[in-house]
Amino acid sequence: MAEPDAPLVSVVVSARGNAAAVTDLLGALARQSLPAQLMEVVVVDNDPPGRIRPIANALRQSTWPFELRVLQEPKPGLSAGRNRGICAARGRYVAITDPDITPQPEWLRTLVAAAQEEGVFAVGGRSIVEYPQGEVVVLTKALRECHGAVDWPQGREPAVWPYWVTGCNLMFERQTALEIGLFRTDLGRRGRWMGDCEDLEFIDRARQLGHLTLIEPKAVVCHPIYRPETTLRYFLRQGAGHGVCVARMHLSVRVEPAAIQAGWAAVGDVAAGLVQGWAFLDRSRAVESARDLARITTYHAERWRLRLLGRRPAFCAELPTKGSI
Structure with missing residues (x-):
């Protein structure tokens, strides 16, 4: 009261x-x-x-x-x-x-x-x-x-x-x-x-x-x-932290697919972005792709770490499906 x-x-x-x-x-x-x-x-x-x-x-x-x-x-x-x-x-x-x-x-x-x-x-x-x-x-x-x-x-x-x-x-x-x-x-x-x-x-x-x-x-x-x-350093750190936290969200909520973007298609986009950023001297595109690479890497690393610790997603619907990494 x-x-x-x-x-x-x-x-x-x-x-x-x-x-x-x-x-x-x-x-x-x-x-x-x-x-x-x-x-x-x-x-x-x-x-x-x-x-x-x-x-x-x-x-x-x-x-x-x-x-x-x-x-x-x-x-x-x-x-x-x-x-x-x-x-x-x-x-x-x-x-x-x-x-x-x-x-x-x-x-x-x-x-x-x-x-x-x-x-x-x-x-x-x-x-x-x-x-x-x-x-x-x-x-x-x-x-x-x-x-x-x-x-x-x-x-x-x-x-x-x-x-x-x-x-x-x-x-x-x-x-x-x-x-x-x-x-x-x-x-x-x-x-x-x-x-x-x-x-x-x-x-x-x-x-x-x-x-x-x-x-x-x-x-x-x-x-x-x-x-x-x-700066590049900031975005790499931000991307790494974000990837870890999105992975941890699975423990308590259904995570919107748009918030994940860590499947093979996203990896392909990152690779293309890094190549285009280097080839055309597009620093912004290169930084964006490097940040996404850090995000995707830490997302999957944290998900595997949580699985090894026996901490499973709160909703089975969020387990990896065919086509995702």
Whole structure:
């Protein structure tokens, strides 16, 4: 049962080593059109244990129009930090975002309106990716999708392929989330390991249990991407982490075929892309293909590792079929 004075929305942010960004985010949240008394912000300090707490110290220096709580989560990882915040949240809804995100003033009000009007479990908003420092590699659509969704519906649509939610712009019913289980801690970014898919798995699991998620493109946040995140090294690391995480998703959800793309046809496309990139000096095509090679290799390596450990897919329908590797 909700507390009598509980806020409507709890904004949960897990932060690690970016105190200045958290302060900027809180400034953007203070400008939300949703009345401050209807919200609270829970910042989870996921920095390594130590006497000096830069994040907590930075947040004590200012006052905010909403209630602000700062918690600590010693276990490293984005999912661990978010789960700590969700468990401590008091709102009916939990909105998760990241420290480097700038939400537009109508962000929270729009998410809440969509959830209440449509009666759904979760609502994902639109994330606009910006490149303030330019790009090291000219980004193809596939490379841009490594930074977030590119295609968005014109109006509210179910969060199914080709649309998907992003963890920096997602709101859901807290109690239902507690009942179905929170973010898997073996997915998502953890330290220097570039895992992901924790948000995708969470929403897919909810949908497969009968809970609907909508995309509301009017709930907008801006997400800056900097030059180090547009290099070959970055995309190789991102592809490797993504492949591992998609393989792990099989343990709890039916994975959409479009999210896998690791069969012989995909391998052929990678080989063609590498040849064309080298022959025609098309660096973007070469980087995209190299990233896909890393993704496909780690996907199959992780699936074999899980089989050797006796960890089988949750749904037999997702076992390899003829024509896949």
